[in-house]
Structure formats: C-alpha cells, structure tokens
Amino acid sequence: MATIRFESVGKTYPNGFAALENLSLEIADREFVVLLGPSGCGKSTTLNLIAGLEDVTAGSLYFDATLMNVVPAHKRDVAMVFQSYALYPHKSVYENIAFGLRMRGFEKNEIEKRVRGAARSLEIEPLLERRPHQLSGGQRQRVALGRALVRQPQAFLMDEPLSNLDAALRIAMRAEIKKLHHTMRTTFVYVTHDQAEALTLADRIVVMKEGVIQQIGTPEEIYDRPKNTFVASFLGNPPINYLEGTLSQDGRRFVRGAISLPLPIALPVQAGRPVRLGIRAEDVDPKGTGEQLGGRITSVLPVGSDQFLGVEVEGAALFFRVGREVRVHEGENISLPVNANRLQVFDPASGASLLWQ
C-alpha cells in the first residue's frame, strides 16, 4: 500500500539507448494503473524500475516519501507477475508460492496458512504438490498470481500477465484480476499492449510511446478525448479513421471536397487551416439523424454481432462498424449519419489534438 511517484525519471542503457525520458507520474495508493503502448515504448522498463530490477539513471523514484533509486529489488516490498510466469521449475507449486515468504523470514505456520489461503482463493489447492511443468497455462498463471498475492505487497506489478493465455481464458482472468484488486486493496501497476485489457481493468491508463508518456487519464478520457493521433489510433477496434481536410471560415466545420461536417466545438484557429478529422469506427449510425457522410461501399465484413464496412469517401478509405441488421452490398453508394459530438480534430503536422489539450 504505497504511492509510487516518478519525478523526471530517465533510463538510459550503457549502449546509449534511452528507454525512458523525463517520466513524471504519480500512482495513488490502491490505484489500478495500466501502462499501455506498443512494444519498445518503455512500459516494461517503467515496471522494472518500480521493482528495482533496473536502475534509474536520471531523476527520482519514490514510494510514499522514501527515495527508492538505490534500494535493491529484494528490499522493496513489491510483487511481480511475468508474462512467462517465471515459476521455479525445480520447486513444487507450494514451494513456488512459499518462496517469497521464506526469503523474508516468515514463520513456518504463517507460511502454511498464507499459501493454503492463496491456493484456496485461486482454486489451485489440489495442485500444490505438482511441479510447474505438470500444469496448464491457465494453472501456471494462477500459481504466478498466488506467488505474488501471498506476500501482501505494497505494490502489485504485472508485466503482460495474460499474453500467453488463449483468448477465452484471457477474458476470464481479466475479471479475476479485477476482483483481486478489490480484495487486496493495494496498488496495481499493469503493463499491456492490449487496449481491451487496459480499458477493462484500469482506474487510469498511461499511454506511452518511445519512452515518453503520451497521455494519462481514465479509460473514458483516453478513449473520448485523445490528446494526439497516437493515442487515438492505439485505442479502438477497428482503429479510428482519419480524413485530411480544412477548417471552414467560422471554424465550426470540417471541409473536404463535397464533405462538410460540424465539429463538436468551434475552434479558435484561422479559417482554411489544414486539419485531420478523426472518426471512430462506431461513430456512424445508419438509423441516426446526424449530418451525413456519403461514399461507396468497398467491402462488407460480418463479424457476428456487427459488421465492418469499408467505405470510400472522397478518395479516402474509411472503415466503420455498424449493426448487422444494415443490409448493404459492395459497390453500393451509402450515406452514413455521423455522430458529430464524438468527432476528433488533430493538427496534421504534429498529430496533437486541437480539441483537448
């Protein structure tokens, strides 16, 4: 149970590669923070810095008021779950879970009590005498969780813990991790590149790219008010559509050829300025009443509950998600009412949002 605070933290490797630059972030006690980004964005490095597995090379890292920069990993009270689970192959499940407690000098009875308790809550009690290689992927994942939670650590770190599970199990485990956060009442830091995991689990999401934080916010903020095109593109399935165009005279409309769409708010910038419009795939409603976007259907991809429509609009290829009741065919012309309140506008050069700063 601790607040974790990064103050202008940098991490540069001996070969000169800067994994993190000037990272400032405060993770509140008992908060569930997800670090989200593509591989190589520095999210795992951030987690390793918290765990003490790598050294901070610039700035300061605090747990509450304690400077942690030089505290070695084994003296920090954090627990970690790894993508590969990293169970000790030569130890039984019981010993795997008990190991952290043993190393910290807990009494035998207390270890027994805690290990049994954790095993019961994770439903792995019958497996305690087995070796890791005798377990399925999902069972190993539970053991790895058990190993972390028996310690009742100050912070619970997870590095892509669900990536090695199959899709169905992944969704079930998401729910369990969320439940775990409620019952453990401790700080969770969770690293993933999976937007769905981030949106499901997080109190706050930190979106990272190339060692720099792009945006910090609740899942709603990140999804509805992305600060730049990187954040907007990283979340959403299918990804957000972009249309290059210009701003109308009064700054209230987006114009591209025959298309003219109202913006959520008027922009105080010069008329005729080039802008990039962002339309999320689900923000068209064939039965709605909004202003319409006309185009020609290039593809129809049913995905069960919904269907994806490829639409060519003014020379740009867009991708929308609509209900399956919409009956359309390739090659037809279509007019899609747009949910104009949810449009995004970005600067085409920098990618920064013109709506949310």
Next chain:
Amino acid sequence: MRRIFLFFASVIFLVYVLAPVAWLLSSSFQGEAEITSRPPHWIPQQPTLENFEAIFQAREKKVTYETRRAGDPATGGYIPSTARDLLPSMWNSLVVAVSVVLLNLLVGVPAAYAMAKIRFIGRSTSIYFMLTTRVIPDIALVVPFFLFIRTFGLLDHLGSLVITYLAITVPFSIFILVSYFESLPDELDKAARVDGCSRLQTLTRVYVPLAMPALVAVVLFTFLSSWNEFLLALMFTQTPASQTMPIVVASFASDFTISFAFINAAGVLAVIPPVLMAVIFERYIVSGLTAGAVKG
C-alpha cells in the same frame, strides 16, 4: 537393411573404442609371462592378483637386484623401481583434481552468473577474452608458467599444479556455465529478486539447482583435465612429494625393465575414479555435455 548396417557399424565402433580398455583390464590380472604370450589371451588363463598386490605392498618392500632375483611377486619380477610412488602419486592427483574442481566451481559459477545475467560494461568483452585464452596451446604457456611458479617458490609443490590447472580450466568452465545460464529465462532471475533474493541467493537458490547438468559437466571436465594432465606436471614436479599419477606411471615405462602387467594394473587403478564419477553423475552427463550447443 539400413538398421542392420547401423548395428554393425556401431558394433565395430564399440570394439574399436572398448578393445584397448578390455585388454587393459584383462592383462592387469595376468602374470608377466602370460601377458607376453602369443597369441595374447583375452581371458586370463591363470588369473592373478599379484600385480595389484605388488602395488599395494610396494611401499613396504624395496626393489633391489636381490629381490628381483628372488622373484618376489611384490618386488621381484619386472616391478619397476618407482612402483612405491604409485599410491602416493594417486593421492596427489586426487588432491589436485578435487581442489581444481572445487575452486573452479567457486570461481566459475558466480562469474558465469554475472556474465549471463548482469548487464555490466565490458561484459561481452570479458566473455570473448576468456574464450580467447582457450586457443593458446598449453605448450606455449609452459615457460611463463614455469617462471611464475619458480618465482613464487612453488616448484615441486602441489600448489603449482592447482594454480596452473585453474588457469587452463576456469575459462572453459565459465564458458559452459555462461551458455547454460543464458539458456535459463531472465524472468526467473527477476522473479527471484522480487521474491526477496539477493543476487547471491538468486544464484544459489534458483540458478544452481537448475544448472545441475552444466555443473556436472564442469565437474567431470575439470576433474578429468587435472587427473590426466601430464605436461605441466612433468615440468613442475620433481620428487614423489608432488608427482602425480601420470608422471609416475610414465616412469614405469622408462625403468630398465618394463612390466606391462604392472603398468596395466596401475592403469586400471587410474581409470577407477573417473569411472566412478561417470556412474554417479550418469543421468546428467548427456544433457550437460550438450549444454550450450544451441546457444553460445
């Protein structure tokens, strides 16, 4: 057809490899007269333990012209005059080999762990440097080693052998262990440290138990290297106080008479310790010797 061919090929290979060993064993139980008979006897027709008796009694009895003439099996016949040095020299060999094995583990295991799992400046350079030392033939090192040993006053002392054997074996031990440690996932290292292990505890509690095959390979390799080593031992040892088994056995062949039966009995004794080790560690040997075959 293919299988029959492979069967016979492996039989031929086995005979090629094992026949000398079989003859060594068989002849060690033969008297000097029988061993020189033609054709040689693969199975002793008059099995005798007199060669071994001679080895174990050589200490009490002195080989002189009189005893030779008297034909005492322990001292007479063709028993070489240095026979009495054999058992002490085997003890010397054992002391040197065990010391070299233990020191190799003591130095090699932590060094290999650091090189495999800790990113420090000069890490890959140090690995390559260590490997480079392996391409230098021992003969090139004899003179520098000799000067070094003489300067430190270690001539005719077991310490001289321990030091020089370490110089030769440690790089290879580290190479085997680095490859094996590298093949173990980094996340185990991280998990152990987050679980509360210091670096040393991570090594002893997680990596050492997992690296048993590689450790066995190192133990066997260093033991055999020391046990068999001849060149350096010939240079640095002068008296029975420090002579090792290969030196004394070689001296049997340079005596004014040569007893093949006796030499073969000594050979059988020399083979026993490595064979014992091989039997004890049998289940690790194959996986250990191929450790690092994929990586490194």
